[in-house]
Amino acid sequence: MAQPLTLxxxxxxxxxxxxxxxxxxxxxxxxxxxxTWANLERLNALxxxxxxxxxxxxxxxxxxxxxxxxxxxxxxxxxxxxPQGVQVTPFKVPTEEELAHDFLWRxxxxxxxxxxxxxxxxxHYEDVLVVRVRSLVPKAVWRKRYTQINNFERLxxxxxxxxxxxxxxxxKEEQAERLRERQxxxxxxxxxxxxxxxxxxxxxxxxxxxxxxxxxxxxxxxxWYVIPANRKxxxxxxxxxxxxxxxxxLDLRYPDPPPDIESFVIPE
Ligand code: AMP
Ligand code: MG
Numbered sequence: 001m002a003q004p005l006t007l008x009x010x011x012x013x014x015x016x017x018x019x020x021x022x023x024x025x026x027x028x029x030x031x032x033x034x035x036t037w038a039n040l041e042r043l044n045a046l047x048x049x050x051x052x053x054x055x056x057x058x059x060x061x062x063x064x065x066x067x068x069x070x071x072x073x074x075x076x077x078x079x080x081x082x083p084q085g086v087q088v089t090p091f092k093v094p095t096e097e098e099l100a101h102d103f104l105w106r107x108x109x110x111x112x113x114x115x116x117x118x119x120x121x122x123x124h125y126e127d128v129l130v131v132r133v134r135s136l137v138p139k140a141v142w143r144k145r146y147t148q149i150n151n152f153e154r155l156x157x158x159x160x161x162x163x164x165x166x167x168x169x170x171x172k173e174e175q176a177e178r179l180r181e182r183q184x185x186x187x188x189x190x191x192x193x194x195x196x197x198x199x200x201x202x203x204x205x206x207x208x209x210x211x212x213x214x215x216x217x218x219x220x221x222x223x224w225y226v227i228p229a230n231r232k233x234x235x236x237x238x239x240x241x242x243x244x245x246x247x248x249x250l251d252l253r254y255p256d257p258p259p260d261i262e263s264f265v266i267p268e
Contacts, residue, residue: 013214020171022228029233039240040080049252051085054115064168066196067178090121103127133205146216157221168229
């Protein structure tokens with residue numbers, strides 16, 4: 001059965017209608033791998049034009065539960081890009097200075113300039129996710145943020161920033177497995193954060209908060225994609241495909257060469 005990646009703006013997302021195990025027509029990693037490799041090559045070529053043209057910026061927002069695959073997606077998909085044209089920004093617990101400003105202050109500063117690709121490892125959506133679930137500010141404060149986020153993203157879109165937002169959707173069982181693996185594998189233990197277990201207990205509250213964020217902030221200029229992410233290889237394939245589709249909608253092309261380029265003589 002097919003599964004949509006996104007919904008028309010204004011429609012409500014019900015996560016129970018999305019299967020994190022979904023792998024489309026593919027059954028095994030091997031089958032999807034060649035398509036993914038081809039996608040990564042195409043992405044590299046598209047980025048080169050984005051950079052050369054310097055007209056558009058691309059902002060990629062990654063959100064997921066802990067162990068949802070944000071780091072892996074950056075490594076395996078965004079690894080296709082030339083590092084010169086990319087800037088990754090992780091959003092952690094806000095510093096004292098950040099908290100002394102409005103919640104978009106630190107975010108706006110990290111928005112990519114034209115020609116660049118910005119990757120947000122977590123984002124302003126934390127301010128309607130963890131902040132809401134953990135009641136870090138009163139409801140009267142966070143409930144206004146959906147509109148504030150939409151206005152902010154509109155501002156960016158009107159100023160040359162193409163926005164694409166991914167929710168890497170894993171199941172609660174898959175998270176348990178990944179956390180256990182982090183706990184048991186020496187090379188992964190550095191990622192094991194006991195605090196993640198507290199968030200896991202609040203899983204259902206997070207899913208409610210995600211459904212609201214996806215539903216209220218899914219716009220034509222900044223769409224949300226729900227990526228079935230239990231299988232890392234399918235996640236990588238789909239994310240790479242959405243990025244290609246997004247970049248191909250822009251009028252990317254190399255800038256015009258200097259006039260009379262053929263008349264120049266290269267000195268011996
Ligand atoms: P990690 O991405 O695993 O390094 O963890 C970063 C942590 O910072 C996560 O637990 C996030 O929920 C938390 N975080 C990010 N943004 C905010 C925010 N605006 N308010 C509170 N916590 C945040
Ligand atoms: Mg956490």
